[in-house]
Amino acid sequence: MASLPKRIIKETERLVSDPVPGITATPHEDNLRYFQVTIEGPAGSPYENGIFDLELYLPDEYPMEAPKVRFLTKIYHPNIDRLGRICLDILKTNWSPALQIRTVLLSIQALLASPNPNDPLANDVAEDWIKNEQGAKNKAREWTELYAHKKN
Amino acid sequence: MGNTPTKLYPEGPTYNDTEFVNDADILNHKNYKNRSKNVSLANTLLNPNSNSMVGENYTNNTRQKQYSIFNKIDRDKDRKKYVKDREKLKEIHARGLVVKYDECCDGGFLAPFGCYNFDKLDYNIDIVRSLIIERKLAPFYTPLQDFDETWSREEIIKIVDGLPLHATFEENLEEFEDVPIGDLKKPNFDYLVDRSLSKREQRRQHAMIFKARLYRKRLIWQETANESFLEDKVDAKKNKIKNRYLPSDDLKYSLYKNGMECPICFLHIPGPLNYSKCCQQPICTECFVQIKRSEPHFPHEEVDPTKPITDDNSKDPNLLISEPSNCPYCATPNFSITYTPPTNRRTGIGGIPPSDYCEVAQNEIQKQEISGQEKENKETLGSPTSISASASPLSSSSSSSSGNKHKDIIISNIITSDDIRPDWEAKLKKERSRLAKRAANATAIHVSNQLVDPEYSLRQNSNTSSPAKYSVRGTNSKTKRKQLSLEELEEQMIKQAIQLSLEDQEKSKKK
Numbered sequence: 001m002a003s004l005p006k007r008i009i010k011e012t013e014r015l016v017s018d019p020v021p022g023i024t025a026t027p028h029e030d031n032l033r034y035f036q037v038t039i040e041g042p043a044g045s046p047y048e049n050g051i052f053d054l055e056l057y058l059p060d061e062y063p064m065e066a067p068k069v070r071f072l073t074k075i076y077h078p079n080i081d082r083l084g085r086i087c088l089d090i091l092k093t094n095w096s097p098a099l100q101i102r103t104v105l106l107s108i109q110a111l112l113a114s115p116n117p118n119d120p121l122a123n124d125v126a127e128d129w130i131k132n133e134q135g136a137k138n139k140a141r142e143w144t145e146l147y148a149h150k151k152n
Numbered sequence: 153m154g155n156t157p158t159k160l161y162p163e164g165p166t167y168n169d170t171e172f173v174n175d176a177d178i179l180n181h182k183n184y185k186n187r188s189k190n191v192s193l194a195n196t197l198l199n200p201n202s203n204s205m206v207g208e209n210y211t212n213n214t215r216q217k218q219y220s221i222f223n224k225i226d227r228d229k230d231r232k233k234y235v236k237d238r239e240k241l242k243e244i245h246a247r248g249l250v251v252k253y254d255e256c257c258d259g260g261f262l263a264p265f266g267c268y269n270f271d272k273l274d275y276n277i278d279i280v281r282s283l284i285i286e287r288k289l290a291p292f293y294t295p296l297q298d299f300d301e302t303w304s305r306e307e308i309i310k311i312v313d314g315l316p317l318h319a320t321f322e323e324n325l326e327e328f329e330d331v332p333i334g335d336l337k338k339p340n341f342d343y344l345v346d347r348s349l350s351k352r353e354q355r356r357q358h359a360m361i362f363k364a365r366l367y368r369k370r371l372i373w374q375e376t377a378n379e380s381f382l383e384d385k386v387d388a389k390k391n392k393i394k395n396r397y398l399p400s401d402d403l404k405y406s407l408y409k410n411g412m413e414c415p416i417c418f419l420h421i422p423g424p425l426n427y428s429k430c431c432q433q434p435i436c437t438e439c440f441v442q443i444k445r446s447e448p449h450f451p452h453e454e455v456d457p458t459k460p461i462t463d464d465n466s467k468d469p470n471l472l473i474s475e476p477s478n479c480p481y482c483a484t485p486n487f488s489i490t491y492t493p494p495t496n497r498r499t500g501i502g503g504i505p506p507s508d509y510c511e512v513a514q515n516e517i518q519k520q521e522i523s524g525q526e527k528e529n530k531e532t533l534g535s536p537t538s539i540s541a542s543a544s545p546l547s548s549s550s551s552s553s554s555g556n557k558h559k560d561i562i563i564s565n566i567i568t569s570d571d572i573r574p575d576w577e578a579k580l581k582k583e584r585s586r587l588a589k590r591a592a593n594a595t596a597i598h599v600s601n602q603l604v605d606p607e608y609s610l611r612q613n614s615n616t617s618s619p620a621k622y623s624v625r626g627t628n629s630k631t632k633r634k635q636l637s638l639e640e641l642e643e644q645m646i647k648q649a650i651q652l653s654l655e656d657q658e659k660s661k662k663k
Contacts, residue, residue: 003320005267006297007418063416064272064442093446097416097439098480 004032008058011101023105025056033058037069039105040151042113046140047075050148054084054108056101066095067104074147076140078117078126086111087121235355239362246270246366248277250373251292251317253381254397256500257284258493259407259422260291264438266319267295267417270370275441275572285501287493289567290426290437295419296408305405312404313385317378321371328364336369396505403499403509414439416480426491429566430484443480443487443569445576448472448583469587474580477569488568585659592652599648603641 012032015025022040027033037054041047053072059065069091071084079087090099090107120126129136249270251263262281264273283289294315303311332344344361345354388395399407407422414421414436425434450467479487499506570576 005417007416010418061269061272064268093449094478094483096478096480096483097443098433 005062007063008033015102020102020106023102023109025101025105033062035101037105038149039109039112041144041148042109045113046137047077047112047144047148049151050144051151052112052148056104058101063097063100066091066099067101069104069108073149074143076125076136076143077112078115078120078122078129078136079111081122085121087119235358242362243366243369245274245277246370247373248281249273250370250377252377253317253384256397256506257287257291258497258499258503259399259403259506260284260293260437261317262291264292264441265294265317267419267438268442270367272442275444276574279572279574280437280441283567283572284437287502288491288565289440289489290424290491292437293407293422295414295417295421295436295438296411297419299408299411299413299420305409308408309401309404312408317381318374321374323371325367328360328367331360331364333361333365333368336365336372341365394507396507397500399499399506400509402511403497403506406497406509406511424492424494426489426567428479428481429488429490430479431482433479433481435480435489440489440569441572443477444573445474445477445569448474448580469584469591472580472584472587474576486568488566490565491567588655592648596645596648596652599641599645603645 009032012027022042024038025035026037027035035056035058037056039052039054041050041052050073052075055070055072057068059068069086071080071086073084075084081087086108088107088111090096090104115129117126117129125136128139249263251261251265253261255262262284263277280289284291294312294317296311296315334341334344341361342358345357347354349357384395385398387393388398408420411420411422412425412434413419414425414434416435416439419436421436425436426440427434450471451473476485477487478485496511497509498504499509
């Protein structure tokens with residue numbers, strides 16, 4: 001395997017030395033491009049008090065290509081599908097090499113706070129969200145209760 | 153074809169009116185992808201030389217077969233030549249990416265250190281080299297992995313002395329593990345391709361061998377350049393012979409002492425870096441040449457989840473777009489940079505020999521610059537022939553219009569991502585015409601299928617309909633069929649063929 005680019009090493013070091021509140025990212029021992037991530041549900045959102053597991057992978061072309069991120073914890077959200085895939089512009093067409101692991105995870109946290117049902121990945125959830133927002137939010141809260149870790 | 157028709161015209165073609173509603177139905181048939189292998193008649197249709205075929209001879213099965221064989225040989229030849237030409241260009245491109253220590257500007261080089269994959273270094277080499285020589289773009293520097301402000305002058309010089317010209321190559325890539333490369337000195341390697349494979353597999357193998365050979369060649373080229381760099385360094389030290397291309401200690405120190413971290417690769421690069429025009433953020437040249445337009449794609453739309461999504465395959469190829477790259481820092485469209493060359497050094501091509509650089513002399517250099525005697529500077533350090541040849545590639549760039557455009561940009565000192573990849577427009581057009589051709593091929597296949605096999609459309613539709621419906625149709629089809637005149641179909645095919653050849657001609661004219 002090719003050696004790890006300096007950028008990835010430095011980003012990892014800085015994530016440890018200057019962590020983001022409510023977010024953790026730990027590289028895997030065998031593969032330093034693979035991170036185990038947790039994100040706290042933002043206060044005031046249906047995901048509040050839940051801690052969600054994610055996985056993040058830095059492809060060979062990183063930082064010219066976006067990291068691959070996926071929710072491992074089941075979540076009811078119009079931009080996240082059953083497989084945990086996330087519909088977020090900066091992970092696709094609006095990726096910029098000036099973004100980092102840190103900024104990506106912060107953006108995902110922000111997506112939990114403000115879902116965008118008009119650019120959906122999970123069509124059924126988005127439809128629910130548009131037609132009956134309160135009901136959808138209640139369901140999201142239920143799922144958080146059911147599947148996410150509890151915040152102590 | 154699923155079932156090869158044994159008879160071309162069983163008592164004249166007949167069609168089921170319920171299946172065959174109108175022409176648009178045939179043209180928009182969705183299953184064409186699965187049938188793309190069946191293109192022989194489509195090709196005869198698409199080939200302008202085969203006009204006569206359409207009119208008179210298409211009922212003559214044997215002649216048609218002969219014709220398509222000749223066509224095929226021609227195509228094979230064309231393809232081979234095309235592949236060879238492309239491979240040649242790729243090799244020239246790869247040679248241009250070798251870092252040579254005697255091709256230097258202000259302490260940097262004309263080729264990248266190798267932080268990014270070779271596949272991604274698809275920028276126009278001639279343009280970038282000349283921009284660096286003209287001091288419109290920062291040179292490629294050898295980066296430092298780390299930098300510590302407390303390092304002494306001696307420490308910095310020692311570290312810089314140990315720097316290689318290029319990032320290390322992986323000796324044995326997994327990708328090429330079992331790929332034979334044969335004798336690299338011989339340009340022809342067709343003998344390495346397994347002839348027992350299918351044509352398609354042979355082509356794939358050929359491409360793979362070419363890739364593996366090129367990788368090995370690049371490794372050797374760079375190694376040769378490295379070795380001469382090392383040997384000359386040792387020579388200069390041992391025999392105290394000044395090699396004018398090797399940087400003086402003053403230059404090494406001044407370069408890296410005044411470096412900074414590029415916010416994209418996080419490496420320590422000698423300054424000054426390039427700066428984004430929109431938000432004045434630094435970016436090293438190695439990262440800048442990575443930033444390019446998105447690949448051609450259909451525009452992303454926000455959709456109403458309650459409505460069905462249109463499939464990309466049914467979209468108009470002309471809708472394909474490729475936006476100019478945005479600034480990585482502030483997302484301003486049309487990313488462009490400016491570069492102000494260092495005032496304290498002008499070494500290498502168009503400057504003093506790097507070995508002559510001393511910090512005290514910087515004032516003199518500044519004065520020299522003011523008096524604008526670039527010519528004399530050039531005489532001071534005769535540039536290697538390869539450089540002087542590529543120093544004016546702007547005038548030799550393929551189209552005169554793009555050449556002019558570059559001159560304008562160079563005058564204004566603003567370099568956009570498109571400037572170093574002027575082929576983006578051609579790429580977009582190519583992708584559009586590829587999609588259009590695919591759609592046209594599919595149409596031709598459907599028309600030909602109706603012609604030779606009247607039951608084709610029936611079968612196609614039955615695949616998607618329920619079994620119950622099928623059985624009804626199967627029993628009643630013969631009685632329901634209505635005759636569609638042969639003339640009508642002929643007309644349809646000729647129209648198609650003419651339209652396609654007109655489109656093709658127009659395209660080649662534009663080129």
